[in-house]
Amino acid sequence: MSGPEFVLGDVVKVLEPDSTVHPDNDPGLSPERCVALYEHMVMTRVLDERLVTLQRQGRIGFHIGSMGEEATVIGTAAALDETDWLFPCYREFGALLLRGMPLQSYMDNMYGNGNDPVKGRQMPDHYSAKPYRFGSVSSPIGTQITQAVGFAWAAKLRGEKLAAIVYFGEGATSSNEFHCGANFAGVYKTPTVLICRNNGWAISVPAEKQSASETFAQKAFAYGLVPMRVDGNDLLAVYKATRDALALARAGKPVLLECLTHRLSGHSTSDDPTRYRGQEEMAAERAQDPLPRMRAYLEKKGLWSEQKQQAFIAKVDAEVKLAVEAAEKAPAPVLDTMFDDVFEQRPWHLREQYEESLHAPRAQGHGGH
Amino acid sequence: MTQMNMVKAINDALRVAMRQDSRVVVLGEDVGKVGGVFRVTEGLINEFGAERVFDTPLSEGGIIGTAVGMALYGLVPVPEIQFADFIFPAFDQIVSEVAKFRYRSGGEYTSKMVIRTPVGGGIRGGHYHSQSPEAYFIHTPGLKIVCPSNPYDAKGLFLASLRDPDPVLFFEPKRIYRAARSDVPEGEDYTVPLSVAKVVRPGNHVTVIAWGAMLYEAIEASNKAAEQGIDCEVIDLRTLWPVDIDTIVNSVKKTGRVVVVHEAPKSCGFGAELVSLINEKAFDYLEAPPTRVTGWDTPFPYTLENDYLPLAGRILPAIARVAKY
Numbered sequence: 001m002s003g004p005e006f007v008l009g010d011v012v013k014v015l016e017p018d019s020t021v022h023p024d025n026d027p028g029l030s031p032e033r034c035v036a037l038y039e040h041m042v043m044t045r046v047l048d049e050r051l052v053t054l055q056r057q058g059r060i061g062f063h064i065g066s067m068g069e070e071a072t073v074i075g076t077a078a079a080l081d082e083t084d085w086l087f088p089c090y091r092e093f094g095a096l097l098l099r100g101m102p103l104q105s106y107m108d109n110m111y112g113n114g115n116d117p118v119k120g121r122q123m124p125d126h127y128s129a130k131p132y133r134f135g136s137v138s139s140p141i142g143t144q145i146t147q148a149v150g151f152a153w154a155a156k157l158r159g160e161k162l163a164a165i166v167y168f169g170e171g172a173t174s175s176n177e178f179h180c181g182a183n184f185a186g187v188y189k190t191p192t193v194l195i196c197r198n199n200g201w202a203i204s205v206p207a208e209k210q211s212a213s214e215t216f217a218q219k220a221f222a223y224g225l226v227p228m229r230v231d232g233n234d235l236l237a238v239y240k241a242t243r244d245a246l247a248l249a250r251a252g253k254p255v256l257l258e259c260l261t262h263r264l265s266g267h268s269t270s271d272d273p274t275r276y277r278g279q280e281e282m283a284a285e286r287a288q289d290p291l292p293r294m295r296a297y298l299e300k301k302g303l304w305s306e307q308k309q310q311a312f313i314a315k316v317d318a319e320v321k322l323a324v325e326a327a328e329k330a331p332a333p334v335l336d337t338m339f340d341d342v343f344e345q346r347p348w349h350l351r352e353q354y355e356e357s358l359h360a361p362r363a364q365g366h367g368g369h
Numbered sequence: 370m371t372q373m374n375m376v377k378a379i380n381d382a383l384r385v386a387m388r389q390d391s392r393v394v395v396l397g398e399d400v401g402k403v404g405g406v407f408r409v410t411e412g413l414i415n416e417f418g419a420e421r422v423f424d425t426p427l428s429e430g431g432i433i434g435t436a437v438g439m440a441l442y443g444l445v446p447v448p449e450i451q452f453a454d455f456i457f458p459a460f461d462q463i464v465s466e467v468a469k470f471r472y473r474s475g476g477e478y479t480s481k482m483v484i485r486t487p488v489g490g491g492i493r494g495g496h497y498h499s500q501s502p503e504a505y506f507i508h509t510p511g512l513k514i515v516c517p518s519n520p521y522d523a524k525g526l527f528l529a530s531l532r533d534p535d536p537v538l539f540f541e542p543k544r545i546y547r548a549a550r551s552d553v554p555e556g557e558d559y560t561v562p563l564s565v566a567k568v569v570r571p572g573n574h575v576t577v578i579a580w581g582a583m584l585y586e587a588i589e590a591s592n593k594a595a596e597q598g599i600d601c602e603v604i605d606l607r608t609l610w611p612v613d614i615d616t617i618v619n620s621v622k623k624t625g626r627v628v629v630v631h632e633a634p635k636s637c638g639f640g641a642e643l644v645s646l647i648n649e650k651a652f653d654y655l656e657a658p659p660t661r662v663t664g665w666d667t668p669f670p671y672t673l674e675n676d677y678l679p680l681a682g683r684i685l686p687a688i689a690r691v692a693k694y
């Protein structure tokens with residue numbers, strides 16, 4: 001690879017407009033796997049829509065979704081080996097569920113209830129999932145980038161054959177952490193793939209204002225990483241590009257993989273994108289929705305149909321409904337949990353404060369309930 | 370006069386300042402077209418243009434570092450940090466640079482700016498959209514720290530902050546951004562002086578010190594205490610640093626009893642400094658140990674945030690205890 005011209009010109013694509021597969025780039029996924037990954041995208045989308053509704057109804061406090069970015073999130077996560085690790089940004093609940101987190105646990109996190117794996121301490125969509133080799137969501141932008149590099153570095157030092165991928169938005173490439181992470185990855189040749197979800201926006205700030213680079217991938221050159229760009233609305237292309245990137249990373253060539261996609265929603269449920277985006281522009285992006293694109297491919301191969309679509313959505317709806325019911329029935333976290341995990345053992349001052357809290361009048365109304 | 374909330378009042382203050390002084394520029398994440406995620410900078414880009422209001426790249430270090438450079442050049446930047454929780458990538462620039470420029474250059478340079486940032490909990494923001502990090506900055510010599518509790522003061526304190534020769538961190542209590550309304554002279558220029566606290570409720574038995582959103586909890590608790598025959602004097606600090614020590618000491622000399630309220634964790638919170646100052650300056654007048662009602666020494670929780678915050682229900686028993694001591 002040489003020179004930015006290469007990066008600018010070369011975007012990995014697999015699915016052609018007529019739903020045929022570009023022969024050079026076909027990742028060779030089995031029909032069953034293709035269907036399963038498509039179903040996972042649909043499930044993620046349905047969940048996204050339901051969560052927005054729950055937020056609007058005041059039943060959960062917040063949601064930050066991946067509408068439009070499903071191919072990027074699921075295609076990258078699907079390309080990992082079981083032993084690889086993911087370091088999330090905050091839009092990757094599709095990857096979380098693909099890795100095996102039960103829907104119920106995710107829903108409990110959305111409600112911050114007593115069954116929430118992170119004990120109702122964080123905002124919705126701020127999950128941790130170590131059993132699934134999945135990091136912990138933090139709001140401060142970019143912090144996960146250096147951490148993923150350090151994790152992969154440590155594994156390399158111990159001779160363990162794993163890779164780590166880390167997600168962040170194109171906005172995060174302006175953060176100190178992106179610079180440091182890319183630099184350390186380059187210097188120590190860590191088995192890391194830095195996945196930049198370029199959805200065009202950092203809340204209301206467009207990508208053009210974020211960086212004067214023509215592409216985000218070309219920043220790789222400055223750090224000695226391998227640049228790659230992929231059509232992030234093309235599930236098969238994302239899968240293929242991530243497999244290739246992982247192979248390079250395992251061979252000591254860390255990759256900056258820019259996934260070109262769109263955020264087909266506001267930044268989060270707190271945002272109103274009509275304040276800064278035109279209707280036409282948003283409609284044009286909806287036409288590139290990764291879900292119908294993959295569906296057309298499956299239908300052409302006789303693997304999917306409207307009937308299957310309806311049946312699958314009905315199944316997901318039913319599962320989500322049950323999960324919501326259970327999450328709403330679950331009690332709030334007990335007061336005790338507020339003082340746990342600050343340290344491994346509770347020191348004197350937290351024991352004292354816990355005692356004091358027991359005598360304080362309990363507050364009415366809990367976040368997320 | 371117009372009734373406004375704090376968001377509008379600070380917006381109006383920015384307009385007044387920017388109309389008067391072309392050196393004043395606003396920069397930060399989402400402050401332009403969308404007017405800030407809390408809309409404090411709404412419409413500024415329309416009135417003053419993209420040459421004075423900048424949607425910056427996502428880098429707090431970049432925002433404050435370039436603001437320092439602008440200040441050295443002679444502009445008066447008003448950078449916004451989207452949430453006080455995200456000020457830490459700029460910590461180095463603020464602590465090592467903004468705070469020390471005047472001193473380390475022998476008074477040659479100053480990095481005059483007003484850093485605005487929403488602070489505090491009560492909006493279901495969890496760890497990273499709720500914190501009150503004032504103590505780190507009060508501990509840093511060279512920074513002035515302001516935290517208004519109502520729209521009128523917010524505007525006047527902002528304009529005073531801008532005209533003060535030193536860099537100011539202007540913490541905006543987001544829980545009361547829209548909840549508190551007051552009469553604010555729209556489009557007019559006025560200041561509320563820095564380092565002058567306000568006695569918002571005179572009383573004789575217990576001094577209650579608070580600021581920002583917790584002031585309202587302190588007042589509510591004091592009103593309830595009055596029903597038990599305890600007459601509280603409530604002080605709104607308004608400027609945290611340099612604090613108005615005279616108002617505090619005069620009150621404590623009268624009451625001999627004091628309760629300090631803040632959202633930030635207890636240990637090494639600003640309350641610790643206030644209690645020490647009171648011990649140093651009014652020890653002979655004290656009738657009871659000065660007491661703190663604060664956030665617990667844990668990260669800021671999501672679901673249990675109202676059990677974390679020092680709301681009126683927790684302040685009242687502390688007042689009663691101190692009064693009876």
Ligand SMILES: Cc1ncc(C[n+]2csc(CCOP(=O)(O)OP(=O)(O)O)c2C)c(N)n1
Pocket residue numbers: 091139140141168169170171172173197199201202203263267398427429451455458
């Ligand atoms: C250090 C820091 N500054 C600001 C924010 C507020 N914030 C949250 S998301 C966001 C935009 C992120 O954009 P991008 O990196 O492109 O990711 P996307 O949301 O588009 O996936 C901002 C400014 C934050 N979370 N952390």
Ligand SMILES: [Mg+2]
Pocket residue numbers: 169170171197198199200201202203
């Ligand atoms: Mg983005």
